[in-house]
Amino acid sequence: xxxxxxxxxxxxxxxxxxxxxxxxxxxGLVVYPTDSAYALGCHIGDKMALDRIRAMRQLxxxxxxxxxxRDLSELATYARVNNQVFRMIKNHTPGPYTFILEGTxxxxxxLMHPKRKTLGLRVPDNPIALALLEQLGEPLMTxxxxxxxxxxxLSDPYxxxxxxxxxxxxxxxxxxxxxxxxxxxxxxxxxPELIRQGxxxxxxxxxx
Numbered sequence: 009x010x011x012x013x014x015x016x017x018x019x020x021x022x023x024x025x026x027x028x029x030x031x032x033x034x035x036g037l038v039v040y041p042t043d044s045a046y047a048l049g050c051h052i053g054d055k056m057a058l059d060r061i062r063a064m065r066q067l068x069x070x071x072x073x074x075x076x077x078r079d080l081s082e083l084a085t086y087a088r089v090n091n092q093v094f095r096m097i098k099n100h101t102p103g104p105y106t107f108i109l110e111g112t113x114x115x116x117x118x119l120m121h122p123k124r125k126t127l128g129l130r131v132p133d134n135p136i137a138l139a140l141l142e143q144l145g146e147p148l149m150t151x152x153x154x155x156x157x158x159x160x161x162l163s164d165p166y167x168x169x170x171x172x173x174x175x176x177x178x179x180x181x182x183x184x185x186x187x188x189x190x191x192x193x194x195x196x197x198x199x200p201e202l203i204r205q206g207x208x209x210x211x212x213x214x215x216x
Contacts, residue, residue, distance in 0.1 A: 010174075010176050010177055010178055013181065015028075015181065017041070017134075017135065020136045020139040022139075022143075029140060032049065032148070033051060036176070036177030037049070037057055037060060037061065041182035042137050043102070043134045043137075043207075044104040044185070044189055045185060045186055045189055046161060046163060046185060047151065048061050051148075052119070052149045055116075061073075069122055070123075072121050073150065073151055075119070075129045075130075075148070075150070076131075076137065076141060077130070077131050078141035078147075079101075080094070086112055086114055086127065086129060087107075087109035087111060087115075088109065088111075096195075096213055097195075100208070100213075101131040102133035102134075103133050103208055104133070104188075104207035105208040106130045107129050107193055107194075108127070108192060110196050111125050111127045115127055165179055166181075190204075193213055200213040
């Protein structure tokens, strides 16, 4: 049975954030709010938790997971980027973007696309998500909360609890945060490529 924490969307209670991080570190799956939609998160090194997300969402081995980061200080550890790309990303984080980047040896292989060796990376503009990441001290392995057959992510924390109370360890109610996913931008080729149009404006990355 999932726990249900009501966390203030602007001033997250540190006691509840600490409890949520303990659940993550113990292998739990957590539903948490971001600046685009609710997401599923687990510990970066936990293969069993990752497999549970794959099963829940019926994802194949080619699915790109996302590392949710507190800021860009973690970027160089997990991804290879040149100065120009770094500046572009820096100008638009935190925000509703997921960046597809070439992974480094620090990234567990199971988190990367098996052929391209890429991963998604993003910094959310959401106080609860950032508080979790700050307390955790490392990126959170993340996937959109989009269940099989659904066209939009789940957005109502109470509905999420009813649907997933036996499949996750914690649902964080951080209020309504929308159903529009992030805009996904691929930076692994010579110029930025739009993979998915979502909440973020892609035109800011186009070379004019």
